[in-house]
Amino acid sequence: xxxxxxxxxxxxxLVAYLVGCYAYPLFTNVDLSIRGYTxxxxxxxxxxxxxxxxxxxxxxxxxxxxxxxNTVLFTLVSLFFQYxxxxxxxxxxxxxxxxxxxxxxxxxVPWLLPLIVSxxxxxxxxxxxSGLVNAALKVVGLxxxxxxxxxxxxxxxxxxxxxxxxxxxNLVVLYSGLQNIPREVHEASALDGxxxxxxxxxxxxxLLRPVSAITLLLGLVxxxxxxxxxxxxxxxxxxxxxxxxxxxxxxLGFGNMLPRFxxxxxxxxxxxxxxxxxxxxYIRLQRRQELA
Amino acid sequence: xxxxxxxxxxxxxxxxxxxxxxxxLTPLSDMxxxxxxxxxxxxxxxxxxxxxxxxxxxxxxxxxxxxTVVLTLALAAPAAYSLAKLRPAxxxxxxxxxxxxxxxxxxxMALGFYGVYVKLGVTNTVxxxxxxxxxxxxxxxxxxxxxxxxxxxxxxxxxATIDGAGPWRSFVSVVLPASRNGVVTxxxxxxxxxxxDFLFAATLDSGGRLQPLTLGIYRYxxxxxxxxxxxxxxxxxxxxPATVLIVVAQRYVAAGVTSGxxxx
Amino acid sequence: xxxxxxxxxxxxALGLVVSVAACSSTPATTATPDTFSVWDPYPQFTAESExxxxxxxxxxxxxxxxxxxxxxxxxxxxxxxxxxxxxxxxQVLVVDNPVVSTLVExxxxxxxxxxxxxxxxxSPNLVAAGTVEGQTYGVPIGANTLALYYNKAVLAAAGVDxxxxxxxxxxxxALAKVKAAGKKGITFSAIGTEEGTFQFLPWFxxxxxxxxxxxxxxxxxxxxxxxxxxxxxxxxxxxxxxxxSWQEFATGEYAFAENGTWQxxxxxxxxxxxxxxxxxxxxxxxxxxxxxxxxVTVPVQDNKDTEAKAGRIASCLTxxxxxxxxxxxxxxxxxxxxxxxxxxSAQADLAVWVEAVKNAKGRTGDNLGTKYPKIxxxxxxxxxxxxxxxxxxxxxxxxxQAAVK
Numbered sequence: 012x013x014x015x016x017x018x019x020x021x022x023x024x025l026v027a028y029l030v031g032c033y034a035y036p037l038f039t040n041v042d043l044s045i046r047g048y049t050x051x052x053x054x055x056x057x058x059x060x061x062x063x064x065x066x067x068x069x070x071x072x073x074x075x076x077x078x079x080x081n082t083v084l085f086t087l088v089s090l091f092f093q094y095x096x097x098x099x100x101x102x103x104x105x106x107x108x109x110x111x112x113x114x115x116x117x118x119x120v121p122w123l124l125p126l127i128v129s130x131x132x133x134x135x136x137x138x139x140x141s142g143l144v145n146a147a148l149k150v151v152g153l154x155x156x157x158x159x160x161x162x163x164x165x166x167x168x169x170x171x172x173x174x175x176x177x178x179x180x181n182l183v184v185l186y187s188g189l190q191n192i193p194r195e196v197h198e199a200s201a202l203d204g205x206x207x208x209x210x211x212x213x214x215x216x217x218l219l220r221p222v223s224a225i226t227l228l229l230g231l232v233x234x235x236x237x238x239x240x241x242x243x244x245x246x247x248x249x250x251x252x253x254x255x256x257x258x259x260x261x262x263l264g265f266g267n268m269l270p271r272f273x274x275x276x277x278x279x280x281x282x283x284x285x286x287x288x289x290x291x292x293y294i295r296l297q298r299r300q301e302l303a
Numbered sequence: 304x305x306x307x308x309x310x311x312x313x314x315x316x317x318x319x320x321x322x323x324x325x326x327x328l329t330p331l332s333d334m335x336x337x338x339x340x341x342x343x344x345x346x347x348x349x350x351x352x353x354x355x356x357x358x359x360x361x362x363x364x365x366x367x368x369x370x371t372v373v374l375t376l377a378l379a380a381p382a383a384y385s386l387a388k389l390r391p392a393x394x395x396x397x398x399x400x401x402x403x404x405x406x407x408x409x410x411x412m413a414l415g416f417y418g419v420y421v422k423l424g425v426t427n428t429v430x431x432x433x434x435x436x437x438x439x440x441x442x443x444x445x446x447x448x449x450x451x452x453x454x455x456x457x458x459x460x461x462x463a464t465i466d467g468a469g470p471w472r473s474f475v476s477v478v479l480p481a482s483r484n485g486v487v488t489x490x491x492x493x494x495x496x497x498x499x500d501f502l503f504a505a506t507l508d509s510g511g512r513l514q515p516l517t518l519g520i521y522r523y524x525x526x527x528x529x530x531x532x533x534x535x536x537x538x539x540x541x542x543x544p545a546t547v548l549i550v551v552a553q554r555y556v557a558a559g560v561t562s563g564x565x566x567x
Numbered sequence: 568x569x570x571x572x573x574x575x576x577x578x579x580a581l582g583l584v585v586s587v588a589a590c591s592s593t594p595a596t597t598a599t600p601d602t603f604s605v606w607d608p609y610p611q612f613t614a615e616s617e618x619x620x621x622x623x624x625x626x627x628x629x630x631x632x633x634x635x636x637x638x639x640x641x642x643x644x645x646x647x648x649x650x651x652x653x654x655x656x657x658q659v660l661v662v663d664n665p666v667v668s669t670l671v672e673x674x675x676x677x678x679x680x681x682x683x684x685x686x687x688x689x690s691p692n693l694v695a696a697g698t699v700e701g702q703t704y705g706v707p708i709g710a711n712t713l714a715l716y717y718n719k720a721v722l723a724a725a726g727v728d729x730x731x732x733x734x735x736x737x738x739x740x741a742l743a744k745v746k747a748a749g750k751k752g753i754t755f756s757a758i759g760t761e762e763g764t765f766q767f768l769p770w771f772x773x774x775x776x777x778x779x780x781x782x783x784x785x786x787x788x789x790x791x792x793x794x795x796x797x798x799x800x801x802x803x804x805x806x807x808x809x810x811x812s813w814q815e816f817a818t819g820e821y822a823f824a825e826n827g828t829w830q831x832x833x834x835x836x837x838x839x840x841x842x843x844x845x846x847x848x849x850x851x852x853x854x855x856x857x858x859x860x861x862x863v864t865v866p867v868q869d870n871k872d873t874e875a876k877a878g879r880i881a882s883c884l885t886x887x888x889x890x891x892x893x894x895x896x897x898x899x900x901x902x903x904x905x906x907x908x909x910x911x912s913a914q915a916d917l918a919v920w921v922e923a924v925k926n927a928k929g930r931t932g933d934n935l936g937t938k939y940p941k942i943x944x945x946x947x948x949x950x951x952x953x954x955x956x957x958x959x960x961x962x963x964x965x966x967x968q969a970a971v972k
Contacts, residue, residue: 017470018391025382025445026397032438033404036415040407050673050937054651100312108305114313116550120320123545125499125517128538131531132323139803140815143322143338160805162955175319187488191454225450229443232405239501248759249805250951261410265645266760269669269940279411286406290399332838335814414649421653427636506646509610509638521610521639531814 037283043276053272065277074251074259078278082255082285085170085241086234092174093230094223097181102211104182105189115186122179130243133172134159137244159245162252169241169253176240177233181226188222189215228293235286256282320542327535334531349532353540360519361541363429364498367515370433371497372490375440379489383448384474388460398449401442412438413506420507429513435503440493447492451485452478491552498545516541599873600658602632603880606647607661608640608861609897617892625883629876644669647866651675656866658877659884661708664696664929665761667862668936671699677865678702682878684865688887689902696929697862699936705864706885709899711828712927713769713856714919719840721750721822729842734851735773735790742799745822752799753823754815756807757791757954763947765857765930766809766825767791769846771946772928773854778935778942781949781968786849788953788960795954805954827859828920829898843919845926855928860899900924945970 044065052058069075104115121129136143137158145155158168192215200210216223238257241247247254247262254262256278264275326334327349328342386394416435417426425431455478463473479486501517508514509521520537523530605622612618619635626633636657638646644666650656656675670676679686679702686694686706697704717729725748727741742752756766770791776784794800801815809826816824817837825846834841845853863884865877883889887906894901894910900920901907907921931939945967952958958966 015389015391018385018389021381021385021389021470021474022391022397025378025441028378028441029400029404032416032434033407033412035419036412037407039415039418040411050648050669053648054673054675103309103312106305108309110306111309113550114309116546117313118316119495119549120317120542120546122495123499123542123549124320124323124538125501125520125541127501127517127520128323128534129319131534132319132326134806135326136319136322138335138811139806140801141335141338141803141818146338157802157805160802160955162957175316178316183488183491187484225446228402229405229446232402235406236408238408238410245806246759248951249955250759250948250957252955257408260408264410265642267940267944268644268666268761269937270645270648276411279408282408283403283406287403290402290406293402294395294399331814331833331836332817332819334817335811336818336820414645417646417649418653421650421655424655505639505642509636 040276040279043272044280046273048272050270053270061273065273066281069274069277069281074254077251078254078256078259081166081253082235082257082282085166085173085237085255086231088170089173089177089234089237090227090230093177093181094185094227096174097178097226098185098223100178100182101185101189102215104186115182118182119179121176126176126239127243129176130172130240133168133175133240134244137168160249162249165245165249165253169244172244173234173237173240177230180233181230184226184229185219185222188219188226191222192218224293224297228289231289232286235282256285323535324539327532327539329532331530331532346532349530349534349536350540352530352533353536357516357519357537357540360514360516361544363513364515364517364541365544366513367429367432367436368494368497370429371436371440372493374433374437375444375493376486376490378437378441379444379448380479380486381474383445383452384478386445386449387452388455388457388473388478389470398446401445404438405442409439409502413502416503417506427508427512429508432503432508432515433497435507436497436500437493439496439500439503440489444489444493447489448482448485451482451488455481487552491549494548495545599870599876600631602634603629603658603873603877605633605635605659605661605880606643606657607635607637608643608663609661610637610639612637612896617896621884621889621892622880625880625889628883629879631876631880633880647675648673651866654869656868658866658868658873659880660864660866661861661884662705662864664707664858664860664862665931665939667697667704667864668699668931669940670864670866671704672937675866676704677867677874677878678704679706679878682865682874682881684878684881688905690904690925692925692928692932693858693860693902695932696858697864698932705862706881707902708861708863708885708890709894709897709901710858710860710924710927711897711899712858712920712923713766713825713827713846714923715753715844715846716816716824716826716830716834717842717844718816718819718822719842721745721748721819724748725750725822727822729844732844732847734847735849738847739790739793739799742794742797742822746797746799751801751815751821753794753825754801754807754812754821755791755804755825756809756812757804757947757950758806758808759947759951761943761947762809763950764943765859767946767950768930769825769854769856772856773846773848775849778933778939778946781942781946781964781971782961785961785964788950788964791950792953792960805951828900828923831898831916831920843916845919845923853923853926855926856923857930858924858927860902942971 045060045062046058047061047064048058100118104111139145139155139157139160144158148155156164158164196214196218197210200214236257238261241253241255241258242261245253247258260275260278260282263271263278325342328345330344330346333344385391386397420426420431459477460473463477499517504515504518509518516537520534523533603626609618622635623633640663643662647656647660647670651673662670684706686703689707693707693710694703722729725745727744732738732741745752757763767787770787771784774784774786776787795802804812812824813826813830813833815821819839846856848854863881865874865881868874868877887903890901890903891906891909900917901910911918911921949963949967952963953960
């Protein structure tokens with residue numbers, strides 16, 4: 012009984028913090044999304060309750076489909092490459108060699124850069140006219156690609172930049188996970204005559220599963236929210252071809268001189284719902300694993 | 304051999320960073336010419352301006368980032384200890400709430416904070432910004448620290464209890480030192496997030512006397528004009544102290560995340 | 568309305584924010600505060616700048632202390648709305664001209680006649696953006712607009728006389744010659760934001776287009792599209808901001824660039840001879856370009872005395888003898904004709920810009936007001952759709968018109 016009380020005592024600051032810092036913004040957003048705000052009623056009050064009208068409007072908007080598909084593509088492709096590249100790099104650095112600690116630390120540098128800078132640098136590299144990537148393509152005899160200005164490529168471009176930005180996070184967490192697998196496990200496997208690949212696939216990877224799951228889940232949460240990278244590189248364009256739910260929500264609320272708070276909040280809530288579903292799935296999977 | 308491959312991979316990864324340095328040294332008139340791998344007419348204009356103007360911002364950024372680390376750990380470590388070792392009822396629900404908290408888009412958080420801060424008159428203060436920045440890191444830190452602390456063997460704790468240690472002393476003198484790596488990881492992440500935050504800074508602190516570096520950069524992005532070599536030079540100058548810090552911190556981040564964090 | 572006090576009290580009760588009683592914003596009281604806050608979108612001006620000194624001087628004249636805060640122009644609108652909601656709006660607000668009508672609609676601004684402000688000395692075409700239903704809100708601090716910069720060397724090499732560019736046909740002929748001479752034609756910004764619409768408007772209006780009937784300006788979109796198809800303009804315009812477009816021009820490879828008054832300082836640093844001509848109308852004459860620049864306004868306060876004092880500060884900031892320094896620092900053209908003359912006599916190359924400003928047109932004018940943002944967004948979408956080839960120009964504009972409603 013005393014232990015239980017102590018347990019809660021240690022949690023009190025966190026719970027208070029969660030209520031104080033998260034509940035209000037969340038509440039505000041739900042409230043915004045179910046009212047018919049104009050700029051006038053936003054300031055002076057009296058916006059009528061409109062129920063799900065904002066949501067209906069959002070779902071009926073042709074942009075919604077594009078944004079949803081783009082969000083799914085952007086998130087899944089980003090996650091896949093961030094994770095595989097991050098894991099490969101973690102495995103590589105886990106072997107330990109001269110300078111490995113320093114090089115591993117340098118891998119984190121992309122993270123230190125303000126997003127406005129890293130996203131702008133990518134926009135620079137991918138510029139149709141004066142970008143390095145097109146210049147390199149020319150050297151190997153390929154034609155230029157309109158990375159940021161063609162509707163067919165804009166989503167690819169922002170995804171590439173986002174993968175680059177996400178690799179350090181995956182590397183750090185997966186590397187820590189690898190360090191936690193006891194050395195003996197690998198040695199035993201090697202004694203059994205397993206090749207490097209077999210050891211990885213049958214021993215390391217399964218042992219890494221919990222860490223992988225949390226990495227992917229957090230990665231998913233962060234990627235769904237990504238807005239700066241896309242906004243800085245393409246503003247969601249050209250003509251909506253790289254719009255995701257996050258950039259659309261921003262565009263509705265802030266990308267225009269006449270803010271449309273209601274629909275913007277509705278899109279934001281749809282985004283939160285998607286993430287909640289992913290979280291529930293994760294917990295479900297985890298429980299099944301515990302039972303198995 | 305491995306070192307050579309490692310250097311090559313790192314170089315590949317850091318190429319955009321190199322490009323940023325390249326741009327920081329390029330004079331305005333050359334910026335949209337055909338790209339060249341090294342700055343042909345290097346100019347240190349950007350750096351001169353940054354060293355002249357940006358030092359106070361650098362100090363504020365350090366203050367904000369360190370403040371965020373302290374606040375994050377102060378909130379997250381006791382909670383993680385409770386979740387991992389004292390195992391109160393409802394911890395699973397709390398874990399889920401933490402996940403949901405991470406999912407609220409930053410802009411929604413920022414607007415919520417702005418409304419409250421304006422009301423309380425605490426916009427444009429460093430402490431307000433620290434509190435807001437901590438919301439990026441706290442849920443993550445709790446999840447990560449819980450998994451680290453869960454791996455501290457129960458026997459060690461029982462031994463401490465037999466010696467007459469209460470929960471607080473067990474926490475401070477047994478669990479916390481044993482999960483030092485986790486603490487460093489959580490600290491590293493919260494430092495980095497606070498360091499590179501722009502959204503909260505722009506919303507909550509853009510009129511203040513003490514502004515972080517991400518806003519300092521914005522001085523070069525005027526309404527109609529952008530001084531790219533100064534912007535990039537600021538970014539280069541900004542990454543130096545942070546790079547030193549992570550290289551040092553990396554030496555401590557040896558062991559890692561053990562198990563799924565929402566787990567008991 | 569949001570029950571804001573409840574969470575605020577909750578927070579305080581939780582001990583999270585009790586000790587932070589800093590007085591950075593003015594609490595809502597009925598007494599006139601002794602410190603007035605002034606918000607502006609000029610973060611580039613430091614505390615030592617002429618602009619900030621002027622604000623402080625004006626504050627002293629009105630008998631109050633000034634706390635000046637600079638915000639990024641893009642989120643100033645949202646911040647003012649949120650602050651007004653909490654009744655902590657600044658006493659004086661300097662804000663981008665097309666936003667004025669939105670803030671008026673929100674009931675955030677006081678009319679000039681209520682606070683003793685007077686815009687009579689300002690050219691009527693510049694005041695239009697701040698006029699809603701016969702009432703004027705605020706006074707423009709200055710104006711900027713768009714014109715065509717040209718590179719003298721590139722035009723000379725291609726055998727083009729800049730004076731020959733009088734209408735769209737002669738411009739197209741000039742671009743063809745430039746391309747034949749192996750140089751690049753023209754660069755501009757067609758990005759999917761307000762900037763894209765801003766840059767498109769001189770052509771749209773120059774083709775006789777009306778914002779209430781978007782397909783009426785289809786000739787302008789066809790012109791832009793033909794430039795991309797013929798290789799007169801680079802593909803990068805679709806993603807260009809006005810800054811990146813300027814950087815392209817600064818390489819010295821381009822004959823023309825559509826850009827604003829604010830680039831004059833950079834033009835002198837570009838390292839080549841340049842000139843400026845107005846954007847031509849389709850069949851000749853000068854096309855109306857949209858006005859840029861901010862208004863000094865007085866947001867609604869809790870008492871009349873505060874508003875009157877704020878009005879005095881705003882008058883002082885826009886007074887002819889004070890405004891010249893600010894306009895010079897911003898490279899704006901003054902909104903007051905007599906000051907414009909002073910500017911031209913001090914710097915002769917401003918003459919063409921003064922002309923351009925005289926011909927310019929407010930985006931929210933023609934009584935569009937808050938309808939303008941609803942038109943502007945589909946319009947830049949249509950420009951993007953046409954330039955990337957997703958839709959034909961006419962169809963794109965027709966779809967945009969349908970989306971306006």
